Amino acid sequence: MEKKLTAQTLRGNWATLLLPIHRDESIHFGRLSEEIDQMIQAAPDGIYSNGTAGEMHNQTEDEFDQVQTLLADKCRTAAMPFQIGVNHPSPLITLRRIERMKSLQPSAFQVILPDWVTVGAGEQVAFLQRVAAAAGDIPLVLYNPPHAKKVLQPADYGRLQDLVPSLIGIKVAGGDAAWYDAMRPFAQKLAVFVPGHFLATGVQEGVAAGAYSNVACISVKGAQWWWQLMQHDLAQALDVQKRILQFFDECIVPYKEAGYSNPALDKFLAAVGGWGNVGTRLRWPYKWIPMEEVGRARKVCRKLLPEFF
Incomplete structure (x- = not known):
């Protein structure tokens, strides 16, 4: 049986699985297999599936x-921790996914609230308790990003952890100094994962245990180096964060403001990083950023974040 995570051992830079999509909108499983191999070779703290990305x-x-x-087979062979996102807007489908996936023995299940x-x-509470019962000895991580229909507040997380002991971690939007002050008492019993591009701030605040990282989309290896830098030179890591945010402001925020998901x-971040053959294509009905626009952003990223290349 695989070693399960706890609130104390769930830490670090976790890379997200991205789906390579054929022109006919089917999943390119050959490229997905290569992507997982490349992620494992980059040695993050873990890999997770079925998030927003x-x-x-x-x-x-x-x-x-x-x-x-596919993910479970490769991660078990490589002794790489992995989490399965059983996320679905329907609570019944979430339960059925857990029942089917338990045999894969992930390090944890990620779940979203019914959406x-x-x-x-x-x-x-009713949802998480039933999900926990179905998951058995496999712990839960609540995936509650800023675009969730119901964004919880710090006290909500503490209440849910008290009532659902197998809830070991959360993915959250983070916040300002007041948010960190409110979250700090609950970070002892929950692994708090903040947005990847604000991870150094979360560590500085003594709250963040890690990130399900959009920065790892640029470079799994670069994001892992940055996480390790935070452990011994936080000042330098905060300087790297400033440069990450500058890159986001220059090259990513304009696309977000233009309505890209x-x-x-x-x-697009993965294409800028160039570490794998994922591509930028999304499935219908969602629009994607053309590959022709990657080159300009890559030049900016290489200039601001040479360590990632």
Whole structure:
């Protein structure tokens, strides 16, 4: 049996699986297999599937099963920790995914709250308790990014952890100094994962245990180097963060303001980094950033973040 994560051992730079898409909008499993191999070779703290960047919202159940099985087989062979995102807007489908995926023995399951009709406080508990019972000894991570229908507050996370002991971690938007002050008491019992491009701030605040990292989309190896830098030279790591944010402001924010989705931005980051053959294409009906626009952003990124290349 694989070693399960705890709130104390869930740490670091986790890389997100991105779906290479054929022109006919099918998943290119050959390129996906190569991508996983490249991620493993870059040696992050772990790999996770089926987040926003993995286009969890736009897969069939057969495709979901095939992606997770491929990831699990490769990660187990390489002794690489991995989390499976059983995320789905339907709570019933989330449960069925857990039942099918338990045999793959991931290090944890990631879940989102039911997402079409928002859930109240009691419904959040009812959902997570039943999910925890279905998962058995496999711990849970609550994926609650800023685009979730229901964005929780620090006290909500503490309440849920008290009522659902197998909830070991959260992915959150982070916030200002007041947010960190409010979150700090709960960071002892939960692994708090903040946005990748603000990870050094989260570490400086004594709250962040790691990131499910958009920065790893640029370079898995570069993001891992940056995480390790935070452990012994936080001042330098904060300087790197300033340069990351400058790159985002110059090359990513304009696309976000033009209406491109987070999956489109994440795939564009991977194309800028150039470490794998993922491509920028998304599935219908979502628009993607043309590959022809990668070159200019790559020049800026190489200038600002030479360590990542």
